[in-house]
Amino acid sequence: MEKRFIYADNAATTQVSEEVLNAMLPYFRSEYGNASSIYKKGRDAQKAIEIAREKVAKAIGAQPNEIYFTSCGSESDNWAIKGVCDKLAAKGKKHIVTSVFEHHAILHTCEYMEKHGYEVTYVPIDSKGLVSPEDVKNAIREDTAIVSIMFANNEIGTIQPIEEIAAICREKGVIFHTDAVQAVGHVEIDVHKMGIDLLSLSGHKIHAQKGIGAIYIRKGLALPNYLHGGAQERNKRAGTENVPAIVGLGTAIEIACTDITKKAEITTAKRNRLIDGILQIPHTRLNGDRDKRLPGNLNISIEGIEGESLLLMLDMNGICASSGSACTSGSLDPSHVLLALGLKHEVAHGSLRLSIEDDIPDEDVDYILEVVPKVVERLRAMSPLWERIVKGEAIGN
Amino acid sequence: MLYSEKVLDHFSNPRNVGEIENADGIGEVGNAKCGDIMKMYIKVDNGIITDVKFKTFGCGAAVATSSMATELIKGKSIDDALKLTNKAVVEALDGLPAVKLHCSVLAEQAIKSALSDYYTRQGIDPLPIVGEIGECEHCH
Numbered sequence: 433m434e435k436r437f438i439y440a441d442n443a444a445t446t447q448v449s450e451e452v453l454n455a456m457l458p459y460f461r462s463e464y465g466n467a468s469s470i471y472k473k474g475r476d477a478q479k480a481i482e483i484a485r486e487k488v489a490k491a492i493g494a495q496p497n498e499i500y501f502t503s504c505g506s507e508s509d510n511w512a513i514k515g516v517c518d519k520l521a522a523k524g525k526k527h528i529v530t531s532v533f534e535h536h537a538i539l540h541t542c543e544y545m546e547k548h549g550y551e552v553t554y555v556p557i558d559s560k561g562l563v564s565p566e567d568v569k570n571a572i573r574e575d576t577a578i579v580s581i582m583f584a585n586n587e588i589g590t591i592q593p594i595e596e597i598a599a600i601c602r603e604k605g606v607i608f609h610t611d612a613v614q615a616v617g618h619v620e621i622d623v624h625k626m627g628i629d630l631l632s633l634s635g636h637k638i639h640a641q642k643g644i645g646a647i648y649i650r651k652g653l654a655l656p657n658y659l660h661g662g663a664q665e666r667n668k669r670a671g672t673e674n675v676p677a678i679v680g681l682g683t684a685i686e687i688a689c690t691d692i693t694k695k696a697e698i699t700t701a702k703r704n705r706l707i708d709g710i711l712q713i714p715h716t717r718l719n720g721d722r723d724k725r726l727p728g729n730l731n732i733s734i735e736g737i738e739g740e741s742l743l744l745m746l747d748m749n750g751i752c753a754s755s756g757s758a759c760t761s762g763s764l765d766p767s768h769v770l771l772a773l774g775l776k777h778e779v780a781h782g783s784l785r786l787s788i789e790d791d792i793p794d795e796d797v798d799y800i801l802e803v804v805p806k807v808v809e810r811l812r813a814m815s816p817l818w819e820r821i822v823k824g825e826a827i828g829n
Numbered sequence: 830m831l832y833s834e835k836v837l838d839h840f841s842n843p844r845n846v847g848e849i850e851n852a853d854g855i856g857e858v859g860n861a862k863c864g865d866i867m868k869m870y871i872k873v874d875n876g877i878i879t880d881v882k883f884k885t886f887g888c889g890a891a892v893a894t895s896s897m898a899t900e901l902i903k904g905k906s907i908d909d910a911l912k913l914t915n916k917a918v919v920e921a922l923d924g925l926p927a928v929k930l931h932c933s934v935l936a937e938q939a940i941k942s943a944l945s946d947y948y949t950r951q952g953i954d955p956l957p958i959v960g961e962i963g964e965c966e967h968c969h
Binding site: 736737738739740741744745748766776777778781813814815816817818819826 | 837840841843846847857861862863864865866867868883884885886887888889891892
């Protein structure tokens with residue numbers, strides 16, 4: 433078997449596409465103007481920003497004046513939570529509803545708010561990785577300022593019942609935010625139709641560069657500034673605009689949302705082939721609902737082995753993958769998402785996340801399906817835990 | 830997470846993997862919950878560790894430290910093996926990331942645990958010779 437190089441970690445980041453790079457390039461050298469300047473070079477930069485804003489708005493069913501560019505998805509999340517809390521503090525609304533399996537950009541922001549006198553209710557997920565709208569409904573109180581539930585989970589890819597949750601929030605008069613960093617460009621989103629008040633998105637997950645994000649703020653919902661300074665972004669977000677990155681995001685989101693359904697179908701078929709193939713390995717389980725998940729995501733627990741070893745060995749075979757969230761790799765505890773699913777620690781330690789896109793060649797899918805079982809076999813052969821599982825002394829989930 | 834070339838080498842080509850039939854001592858440390866289990870088998874002849882094998886469930890550093898530890902005690906006297914510290918294992922691997930240092934502690938404990946079992950099988954109280962085998966701090 434000839435060694436290949438396969439990047440199967442698109443949920444971590446993506447390669448800047450050629451189209452995106454080409455769209456960006458003029459704004460580094462020839463079109464370097466400051467968008468706030470009065471002369472033509474400045475106005476041209478401003479025009480480029482507004483075109484990008486229109487593209488972002490169109491991609492998620494918003495109006496251009498509802499889009500603000502930020503430096504990343506995390507900034508958008510911080511702005512949403514802290515901004516709404518700040519806005520409603522005077523009304524005594526000091527309660528936040530979120531879920532246990534949010535990205536750390538939300539969870540750690542909520543923990544920060546807890547230190548500042550806020551109460552947070554973390555609604556659970558079920559064994560399929562889904563938040564129940566009923567749980568959200570029951571968690572909302574008189575003093576709830578904001579509900580923040582992610583559109584799709586970054587580790588297990590499950591897509592949440594966003595429209596239902598948004599409807600509950602609307603009915604209860606609570607602002608609803610969704611972290612859609614993983615979902616934008618992969619599933620259809622219409623913020624107005626879905627009743628979303630605030631939405632975070634990021635560029636580098638959809639082939640734009642790192643360091644660019646955006647937030648959708650529903651018209652009429654005036655959020656206090658998060659970053660203070662100049663008058664950029666209609667006086668809402670200070671800091672000289674990163675024109676090339678903004679242009680790149682506009683191009684990237686337009687491409688990602690073109691033929692989104694068709695691409696999703698292709699990706700899903702390839703993804704399902706990977707799921708079915710890997711699940712042939714004994715003592716494995718798919719984490720998260722099989723159907724209500726991002727087209728390119730699969731997350732499988734493989735008993736008797738540890739995730740990092742698996743990733744290192746896949747890397748030696750040219751496959752870039754992830755075990756849970758990349759953000760978790762600095763810590764030794766298994767992923768909070770997998771534990772929230774109800775997995776035992778030892779099973780959560782041995783999880784594999786692959787995130788593919790529609791253009792992955794069939795040969796690459798074949799190669800992954802050839803390599804993964806071999807690597808698992810090798811690691812299990814040296815695992816005392818596997819020995820016990822085989823003897824029936826240790827049971828997984 | 831930056832691993833040294835030596836760590837990667839010992840991870841991808843671990844030395845002394847396996848089991849020893851009729852081992853003179855078997856030690857096991859760590860637990861599945863923490864994500865590391867090391868099991869070490871030794872063969873002893875006239876106070877010399879003539880053979881050593883290991884099986885490890887764990888991260889890259891856990892496999893590499895197990896492998897290096899077995900290399901460092903193979904053919905050595907029990908006395909020398911008892912003197913092996915986790916620090917020596919780390920040094921032999923050209924260092925480990927700080928969050929992975931506990932793996933080297935496990936490797937040291939795995940050796941002590943196997944030697945302890947060896948003495949117990951000989952009808953000798955291992956405690957005065959091997960000493961207490963501490964629990965991994967990271968796990969508790």
